[in-house]
Amino acid sequence: MSTTSYPMADTATMLRRNLRHALRYPGLSLGAIGMPVVMLLLFGLVFGDTFSAGLGGASTGFDYIDxxxxxxxxxxxxxxxxxxAVAASTDMTEGIVARFRxxxxxxxxxxxGHVIGATILTVLSLVLVVCFAMLLGFRPNASFTDWLLASGLLIGLTVAFTWFGIALGLTSKTxxxxxxxxxxxxxxxxxLSTTFIPLESLPSGIRWFAEYQPFTPIIETLRHLLLGTPNASGNGWLSIAWCVAIAVVGYFWSQKTYNKGTAA
Structure with a gap:
């Protein structure tokens, strides 16, 4: 098959390979899909009332699951x-890449193929999180446009972090x-972000780190889109900038490492 005439067909073949591996060795994939649901149930169901009370939920109408x-x-x-990351590292260390060459x-x-396969599994995980959250009382008031924007942001971040994770995996020897x-x-x-408590409730040193790392502005943008919460000026554009920066660094880093590793 030509390397110039059939890039889409080759990518589809690699995607099928990765999805079959996910079905054949489901432990790692099920862990990635199920872990967010476990965290949601743990912090939303088991610790939710305690967190809500500590954040003034009883007096202000604050809904912690939202x-x-x-x-x-x-x-x-x-x-x-x-x-x-593990799959890419396995390909590099077990010799299959040499056969592909x-x-x-x-x-x-x-x-x-790794990126698209991982994105499909992650999107499935996100759908499960939303479904379980709604069972626990999550009630977004987002419009159709807001849902589209939130979905685009989540998928874009998934692709970006997957490329970055693969780049890290390729640098590992095992x-x-x-x-x-x-x-x-x-x-x-x-x-160390605003996943569990608001930024103003964090200790000062952690608050500074949380404010300037990529997760916090993206989380706050999602809350704004899905729940209509106030959003700091520029958080939306900052979220997009983080996605683009992570994707670009991850893509070129992973390609450089992969090509170096497969060089004769």
Whole structure:
């Protein structure tokens, strides 16, 4: 197959390969899909009343599940990057990439297949989060346009973080190392943001970090789109800028590392 004439067909082949791997080895994929739901149930159902009371919910009408859900959606995206990072690292370390090099295959198709496959699984996870959140009382008042904008932002961020996660995975010497190297994105950044409590309730040092890391403006933009909450000026454009920056860095970094690793 020509590397110039059939890039879409090659990418589709790699996508089918990755989806079959996800079905054949479901543990990692199910973990990525299910973890955000577990976090939603844990913080929304088990600890929700405690958090709500601590934030003045009883006196102000503050609904914690509404506040929590946009942040959990971001956690779903963050946890979803572990699977493609490990898969990309596995391809590099087990020799399959060397076999691909002997074939007339569109070279970027290998990584693009990982990205599209991971995006499909992450979108499924986000749908499950919204469904479970509604069962717990999540009641967005977004218009159709707001839902479109929120969906576009979530999908764009998924693609961006997946490319970045694959880039990290390709730099790891082992799949086990790849699973560890993405942990700061999967868990540290979501917890040190406004996922669980408002920015003004965070300690001063953590508040500064949370304010200037990518998750916080994106979470606040989602809350504005889905719930109509006040949104700081520029958060929407800042969210888009973060998505573009992460995507560009992740794409070119992953392609450079992949091409270097497959060079003769």
């Amino acid at each position: 506040f929590l859900t946009p942040g959990i959606l971001l956690m779903g995206i963050a946890s979803g990057i572990m699977s493609p 002997t074939m007339a295959i569109f070279r970027p198709a290998v990584l693009t 799949p086990e190392g790849a699973s560890n190297i993405v942990l700061p994105i999967s868990f540290v950044l979501p917890f």
